[in-house]
Amino acid sequence: KCSIRLDEWHQQSSSHIQNGLDRIGYFEELIAIATFAHNYPNYTFPTISDDFALSGKEIGHPLIPLQKRVNNSFDIGNFPTVNIVTGSNMAGKSTFLRTVGINMVLAYAGAPVCATEMSLSIFSINTYMRIKDSLNESTSTFKAELNRLKMILNHVAVQEHPLVLIDEMLRGTNSHDKYMGSKAFIEKMISSATPTLFATHDLSLSELENIHQEKVANYHFDIQIENGEMNFDYKLKHGPCTIFNAAILLKEIGL
Structure with a gap:
């Protein structure tokens, strides 16, 4: 008798299970965002x-201690x-790009961001x-870098509102080809009107x-x-960098 009732329940309700699970998942998302906002009261909700x-x-980067x-x-x-970010080693270029990216993801998820104020439109x-x-x-x-660049170019070509974050492009090749490739990529982003944050050590760019x-x-x-x-x-400033530290760091290790 129990088996018969279980089979009847399955026939009547199985079509609604996926919808129910989706609703539970959505509810859990809201709980997670609400908990995040409660745990970080100094964060602010962005303006879309x-x-x-x-x-x-x-x-600021939410994973760096206050x-x-x-x-x-x-x-x-x-x-x-195209915003080119130059700078010394360990000065904060990569962290800044990740800071912008992770706060954009938080904003699109409906969560507060690690900032006193943030305004952004919808980007891919x-x-x-x-x-x-x-x-x-x-x-x-170098091949892995080319694969990623090809993927980005393909996405930019079809996405309605793309945005690109680049951290030190083409590290796996010589300095001349690195410059030429970086220059060509930047000009591609300019011609396609794609907003870009481009971190690099190459001051000539x-x-x-x-x-x-x-x-x-x-x-x-x-x-x-x-x-x-x-x-x-670790403060962002306008203009290209004029002070580099690689020679000092090499000297410290005896070179």
Whole structure:
């Protein structure tokens, strides 16, 4: 008798199980976002704009402890630009790109962001970060980088509102080809009007602002050297970087 009733219940209710699970999942999403907002009362809910926008005041990375976190303010402007971020080693370029990206993801999820204020429109986020080789796939670093670049270019070609975050492109090749490839990619983003944050050590790329005025902007993270010691403030500044520290770091290890 129990088996008969169970079979009857299955026939009557099986078509509704997926819908019920979807509702439970959605409810759990809301609980997670509410819990996140409760645990971080200093975070703020962003403004999703119908017009082109990506700006924030005192944006920080939520995974960096408050005692160590350094916040930055940033505004990409009212139209798509390629924003080149140069700087010294360990000065904060990569962390800044990840900070922007993770807060955008939080915003699109409906959660508060690690900032005092943030306004953004809807973008499809494309990233190029921490590209690695693979012995299992017989893929070199350079080939892995090319694969990711091809994927980004394909996505940009079909997405309605793409945005690209690039962290040190083409590390797996020589400096000349790296520059030429980076320059070609930046010009591709300019021609397709794709907003881009492009972190690089190649200072010569910052000269593209002189060629593509109002379409390329330069920012940098630098260091202060006092009595031979390097001090990092991790603050984003306008213009290209003029102070680098690779030679100092090499000297410290005996080279």
